[in-house]
Amino acid sequence: MKGPLLNALIKISAEINSTMELDTLLPDIVKITGDYLKVRNASIMLIDWDTLTINCYTGCSPHHNSLSVKQGIIGDVAGTGTEYIVNKKFSSSSSKSFLALPLKAGSKILGVFNLTDKDEDYFDDDDVSIARYIASQCALAIERHNIYNKMRANENLQAIGLLKSSVAHDISNLLAIADVYLGLMEEEVDKSTTMYEYVKAVKSEMKRISILATDMLDLSKDKLxxxxxxxxxxxxxxxxxxxxxxxxxxxxxxxxxxxxxxxxxxxxxxxxxxxxxxxxxxxxxxxxxxxxxxxxxxxxxxxxxxxxxxxxxxxxxxxxxxxxxxxxxxxxxxxxxxxxxxxxxxxxxxxxxxxxxxxxxxxxxxxxxxxxxx
Ligand SMILES: Nc1ncnc2c1ncn2[C@@H]1O[C@H](COP(=O)(O)OP(=O)(O)OP(=O)(O)O)[C@@H](O)[C@H]1O
Ligand SMILES: [Mg+2]
CATH class of the missing domain: 3.30.565.10 (Histidine kinase-like ATPase, C-terminal domain)
Incomplete structure (x- = not known):
């Protein structure tokens, strides 16, 4: 038993160390875990605002692509961070074994790891411990990915910050002046000519530039x-x-x-x-x-x-x-x-x-x- 377990864990840690891209990492982890624990269906759902959305799965396509946090059992796991384990050893119901584990980084809940229908069997204590360990590794990988993205965004925002005091302000002011002149032209120009259409088109494009400048100003603020x-x-x-x-x-x-x-x-x-x-x-x-x-x-x-x-x-x-x-x-x-x-x-x-x-x-x-x- 130790050989396959060690193999699965080595594969998972190699995956985590080789990529920051969740789009490839999480499906691989789901597959390795599903194969090792011999479950028919495995999936990871991630929380985005107050919605849980399927990120990846193996086996049958899940019943819901997305759920509200707190909706149903999985939503409850996402909302409360409490794991959910069902083992109906002798039941003939379709889901006889079901494990839903929160993906937690510190006190933050990032999503849920679901494992359903263990082949001809049910989850024993070792399975649950292993699934918990893998879920914790997934959560760390997701958190690392999120921090990395935030850092990249912050670097970009710092660059924008440099624009804050000068360029964006100046652009807005100059555009406001140009807009006044365009307004005057709009009044003077014969409304049946194409020149009138051109003036209106320039006004609309200027509005876009002005909005871009104001967006940059807003983004450079610590708190809007x-x-x-x-x-x-x-x-x-x-x-x-x-x-x-x-x-x-x-x-x-x-x-x-x-x-x-x-x-x-x-x-x-x-x-x-x-x-x-x-x-x-x-x-x-x-x-x-x-x-x-x-x-x-x-x-x-x-x-x-x-x-x-x-x-x-x-x-x-x-x-x-x-x-x-x-x-x-x-x-x-x-x-x-x-x-x-x-x-x-x-x-x-x-x-x-x-x-x-x-x-x-x-x-x-x-x-x-x-x-x-x-
Ligand atoms: N209604 C939509 N339909 C399809 N894709 C969309 C839609 N809204 C947003 N997107 C996608 O989201 C991306 C980000 O949108 P966002 O408005 O932040 O940036 P942008 O439109 O690329 O650039 P800009 O800063 O000029 O708005 C877009 O590039 C596009 O790929
Ligand atoms: Mg846009």
């Missing part, structure tokens, strides 16, 4: 403070509608608005505009021919929910966890990878939450909830 005021939701929506007209001309997609709530809200209007500006642009970039983007607003209890959904090219499962990291960009020629990082900071400054759902090739949806009263 939202400047909240009370306003009606339609004030924000009208600004977005105005922008989306110009945007639709340069994009494959049209934006549809589905506004089910026009209450007053206490929030930072300019920054929320930038949130949806970034989300609409991303959806536009992902659009296919004749794409649709739907921007919806509704009331959800004490929160206001904003949804930006598109039927574009979708996001790869392995990229979902990295979307909000500064400088993560994929599939774009001009992407800087700052948009969603700043979206996350702004939503956090509103004590709100943001979720992503996507199906590769066909659909992406960003759901944002913020408290209505600030």
């Amino acid at each position: 403070i939202a400047h909240k005021t009370k306003f009606r939701i339609s004030e924000l929506v009208n600004e977005l509608k105005l922008y989306s007209e110009a945007f639709s001309k340069n994009s494959n997609a049209k934006v549809e608005f589905n506004i089910k709530c026009d209450d007053e809200i206490v929030a930072d209007k300019n920054r929320l505009f930038r949130v949806f500006f970034n989300l609409l642009n991303n959806a536009g970039d992902a659009a296919k021919e004749n794409g649709r983007i739907i921007f919806s607003v509704k009331k959800t209890g004490k929160d206001i929910s904003f949804i930006v959904a598109d039927n574009g090219k979708g996001i790869r499962k392995e990229d979902i966890g990295r979307l909000f990291q500064p400088f993560f960009t994929s599939g774009k020629i001009k992407g800087t990878g700052l948009g969603l990082a700043v979206v996350k900071d702004i939503i956090e400054a509103h004590s709100g939450s943001i979720r992503v759902r996507s199906t590769l090739g066909s659909y992406t949806c960003f759901l944002i909830r913020i408290p209505q009263n600030g």
Whole structure:
């Protein structure tokens, strides 16, 4: 018995030492563990915000690709950090043995390691100890990966920090002046000429540059403070509608608005505009021919929910966890990878939450909830 165990553990530690990439590491660990413990199904689910999502599995495809933390047994393991072991030795039920172990780094719970249906057998104490040990190694590898990514992001953010006091400010100020002159041109130019269209196109591009500069300023701050005021939701929506007209001309997609709530809200209007500006642009970039983007607003209890959904090219499962990291960009020629990082900071400054759902090739949806009263 010792030989195979030693082999499995040596393989796992060699894997952990050879790569920082969880996308290859975790499936390998799941496979080695599944083979060693002779279970039919093994999977790792990782926590992202308050959702547990399948990272990898062997055997049957799991019943749920994602669950809320606290939902069901696995969600409970993720929420409480308590392991769950079932051994129904003589039962004829389909899952006669089931082990769900929290992946813990210190007091932080990163995910759950699930092992189901041991071949013709059930988990003995040794199996459980070995599975616990492997789960602890996985958790260390995941934490190391997260720290490494944070360090890389911090290095990049420090570089942005250098821009904070000078360049980004200057860009914003100069753009504001140029915008005034463009406004004057817009009034002077005959509205039936193509020159008028050009002026509007320049204005829209300048808005993008100005937003990029302000995003950089926000990202360079240690903690973003939202400047909240009370306003009606339609004030924000009208600004977005105005922008989306110009945007639709340069994009494959049209934006549809589905506004089910026009209450007053206490929030930072300019920054929320930038949130949806970034989300609409991303959806536009992902659009296919004749794409649709739907921007919806509704009331959800004490929160206001904003949804930006598109039927574009979708996001790869392995990229979902990295979307909000500064400088993560994929599939774009001009992407800087700052948009969603700043979206996350702004939503956090509103004590709100943001979720992503996507199906590769066909659909992406960003759901944002913020408290209505600030
Ligand atoms: N609606 C979407 N559909 C498909 N992919 C998306 C969508 N939204 C975001 N993404 C992916 O997430 C990545 C990160 O988005 P983010 O807005 O942070 O950066 P970016 O758009 O690449 O650059 P920028 O800083 O100019 O916004 C994008 O490069 C894209 O691959
Ligand atoms: Mg973007």
